[in-house]
Amino acid sequence: MSDEVFDKIKELIVTKKGVEAEKVNIDSSFEELGMDSLDAVELVADMEEIFDVNIPNTELQNFKTIRQAVEGLQRAISQ
């Protein structure tokens, strides 16, 4: 499942934010991909819609890397 979550996040970052696919790795930080807090909010909103989960604000604020976002979403999906 986490591969599926990562693949989806990567796809969204590439298609919606115009980041080159080869730059998007599991340990990339949003900052180094040129994404700010609003981009992260948008990304998580899309993921919530796709996987039908809710990510609390307090958790979202801690998403600095793609790995953290994947793990956070994974936890929400498995609940």
Add this chain to the structure above:
Amino acid sequence: MPERRVVVTGTGVISAIGHNTEQFWNSIINCQSGIGPYEAVDSSLVRFKNGGEVKNYDPAAYFEPKELDLMDRFAQFALIAAKEAVKQSGMDCAQDNGTRTAVICGTSIGGVVSQEKTYTDLYRDNKTRVHPLSIPRTMPNSAASNISMQFGITGPVYTISTACASSNHAIGNAFWLIRNGICDRALAGGSETPFTYTFLKSWEAIRVVAQDTCRPFSKNRQGMILGEGGGMLAMETLESAQQRGAVILAEIVGFGMSSDASHITKPDQVGAERAIRLALEDGKVPLGEVDYINAHGTGTQVNDSMEIGAIKNVFGDHAQNISVSSTKSMHGHCLGGTSAVEAVATVMATLNDILPPTANYQEQDPECDLDVVPNASRPKKIRYSLSNSFAFGGLNAVIAFKKWEGI
């Protein structure tokens, strides 16, 4: 020709912590927050459950049915505040004075309560007609227009929409109109009524609203709390106030504004500092005599540390002597109306030499290490005070007040 001076001779306010200035100020000095579960929207459908709603509000106690028919809730709040301010001031806005009087109102979103009704009528209830007055109720200038009609004010009347800085831009514009001789008096402030389902869901989506409450400057702050309300200042030339023997509550001495031109939601400290400096320069305010700042203080991590950083940079060592509090901790963030509500708090603080508290404060944040007046008001001699507003869109507006000492 000496520069014209501008004074406040009346205040009006309606908010979660009081339906008039007396109630509002009593709540502030007692550190009573009006934040709690909102009722206008089914909170089971929204992730955050609390807000600063105006409770026990009966429109019929203020307006005739024919008047109510014309006004959205946001316009009602502006007019209620304006009536209170004019009554206290005793100013004559009409007849010969009407053309020399301005009304400037701030609002971020205008008549969204009425707009929401048109949406639910059409999209949810499948009606084919909406209320015939939907347009005049919804238009953002309806608050200013209704105030103008109420008092017969025929001078400059307009609305400013700069998100959460709207009302400070309104007050600042009115101050400059009077100081520069365009007008002799003004009603300036603003209002907002954001408790609609679509609007709450929009705030939910952008992830800046706290789950619990508004804790400005507290390390464990989670974000802002939405509030509703309106505030208004009755302002006039010092000459006019003295001629008619009006009680002067405070002097407005400076206005500064700037744009970050940086990020649509993330505030830029450079822009905030510039607005503060410009207000101080405009009012020829001695830095060392600023005793109180009513902060923008939203309770978001980003705003509050940025704002304290800006204050430190502008004031240097004197920042340690300035008390900085956020009354949003009690009335919530009234968006386009918030700086009007906060202007009333700042005028009352300066008049009474009492510092409004920052309610709900729990934990010191090293990045917000100034005197934030935690959890209790207290007396302090206030010579000059500032009211800060830093809006989404990077738009900043700061008003400088001076205690009226009789000269």
